[in-house]
Amino acid sequence: KLSKRLQKVADLIPMRAKIADIGSDHAYLPTYLVEQGKVVKAVAGEVNQGPYETAKRTVEEAGLSDKIDVRRGNGLEVITAGEADTITVCGMGGGTIVEILAAGKDKLYGVKKMILQPMVDSDRLRKWLHQNGWRITVEELVMDEGILYEILLAEPGQEVYSDPLWYEFGNVELLKNHPLFPQKIACAIEKLERILRSLQKAQGEDAGMKRDAMLEKKNRLEEVW
Numbered sequence: 001k002l003s004k005r006l007q008k009v010a011d012l013i014p015m016r017a018k019i020a021d022i023g024s025d026h027a028y029l030p031t032y033l034v035e036q037g038k039v040v041k042a043v044a045g046e047v048n049q050g051p052y053e054t055a056k057r058t059v060e061e062a063g064l065s066d067k068i069d070v071r072r073g074n075g076l077e078v079i080t081a082g083e084a085d086t087i088t089v090c091g092m093g094g095g096t097i098v099e100i101l102a103a104g105k106d107k108l109y110g111v112k113k114m115i116l117q118p119m120v121d122s123d124r125l126r127k128w129l130h131q132n133g134w135r136i137t138v139e140e141l142v143m144d145e146g147i148l149y150e151i152l153l154a155e156p157g158q159e160v161y162s163d164p165l166w167y168e169f170g171n172v173e174l175l176k177n178h179p180l181f182p183q184k185i186a187c188a189i190e191k192l193e194r195i196l197r198s199l200q201k202a203q204g205e206d207a208g209m210k211r212d213a214m215l216e217k218k219n220r221l222e223e224v225w
């Protein structure tokens, strides 16, 4: 059984997708998708030996070695252009996801959907997507063991947010009807308040400017709520 987080990712994968799961670790996601009959063939990519071996073991034990190709390599270098139409990169920092996508841009040709689940720095990911010909069509949220996770679905297209808050927080229009939206706002405000408290003791112009920026952000969040 998948974690609630990976289940949400799995739910966003289209039927019969040709997927490449990059940074697959245990390969639970592709294994689940093939077992469910949702995808026929998958690639699981891993850069590190330990997780690569774990992935191989999961796939072998499930008897799916003919359907899931576990490959060792950095990011998208494990696939050829056109091999996958759906890419998943989950459970990594937004910065790492950006590095993987930027380094493998030539492999994104023909990719119709990317399901990305950044643990932190999702603003960097949203910006990169917009600067590189992707639109964000779904902002999904999931609460798993007390942690609120963000999941983005990106598709080829042009899009720019005029509001910087949307890069940091996600497109409010896509999020506002989500049952976890109030929790997401509450989490973001809480985080700002934590930073504000730590800035309280700091002296100087720099700290003052940071404090003002945080307060401004907090006001904006309270506004969209």
Ligand code: SAM
Pocket (backbone or CB within 6 Å): 006, 022, 023, 024, 025, 026, 045, 046, 047, 048, 051, 073, 074, 075, 076, 089, 090, 091, 092, 096, 100
């Ligand atoms: N995707 C799984 C999930 O969401 O549960 C596993 C997440 S795990 C925290 C991150 C995995 O990404 C690790 O197994 C790590 O070895 C792998 N990884 C990190 N950077 C990578 C890269 N550039 N290319 C391929 N795999 C990478």
